[in-house]
Amino acid sequence: MASLEVVRSELADSHKDTRLNLQGVLEGGSLTAEQRWGVAVACAFAARNERLKEAMLNEAKKALANPEPVIEDARAAASLMAMNNVYYRFRHMIGKESYSTKRAGLRMNRLAQVLTNKVDFELVCLAVSAINGCEMCMQSHEKVVLDGGLSEDQVHDAVRIASVIHAAAVGLES
Template structure:
């Protein structure tokens, strides 16, 4: 049994739909296998659950998808920075901030391990989890214009949603396990 299968089995019964969805979204659809797993890696890293991230990365590497893993992790880390910065600019809505150069290094966008459009797809998933409207719109536009289309965007966001839900469900499971042992969760 793979680490991801073990983790999926650890999702508590109140979240059984998430358990089933986690298996389903990582199979088939409009995305290639490397695209699905790159999205999953970026999403798991953005969801900030170390056990889930490590299990998704291990599964993707076991499938020989090292380039997708590397770009997925790069996308998550870049979006951790960009989503805060661009969400601020969007929320404040003052032209003065938007007119200033970001001066944030993003060299990986110019030299991805996969392709530019795939790195943008992985960034879209992380941005959806991080809730940055400006980044979601920008990445969606690049992905669609890059030829992947709306079905690919839809599948990527479905994967991001389920991965994020799995992170929450696993935390719920950990909380319940602590309470069953009579320990304080705090």
């Protein structure tokens, strides 16, 4: 069972900044514990590194009084964004009006079954979209979370976590 400390120790000296940042971004900041660990777990799923995913799941279970809804929403957000980010990034990058008028036809029923709350789920989706590099999705989710009452500081902290989780996955693989 991997812990965050074990994973951090596995990062080579060439990844010292990532090792330090991995600790720093998961402490304090403007996010609630549920937001922080929802983002971290979903981003670990999106980064596709088994050790990092296991460590984030273990840490979330230790840090949260009721981790299961947060973890299940994180899992759902990572999966939905894996699909949507590819589709909408394609539409945006191709830039043809003909594609933007076509119905996506992609099921997203899980959005109506969020276990935590809609705004936090959207924040998690924003962080995963940052990893996946979908401009349209990032803009859409950022608007929803700000309109839902979260702050730019919270958006910023979520994306900082996403960036460090992604860097840690790269560091562990290199």
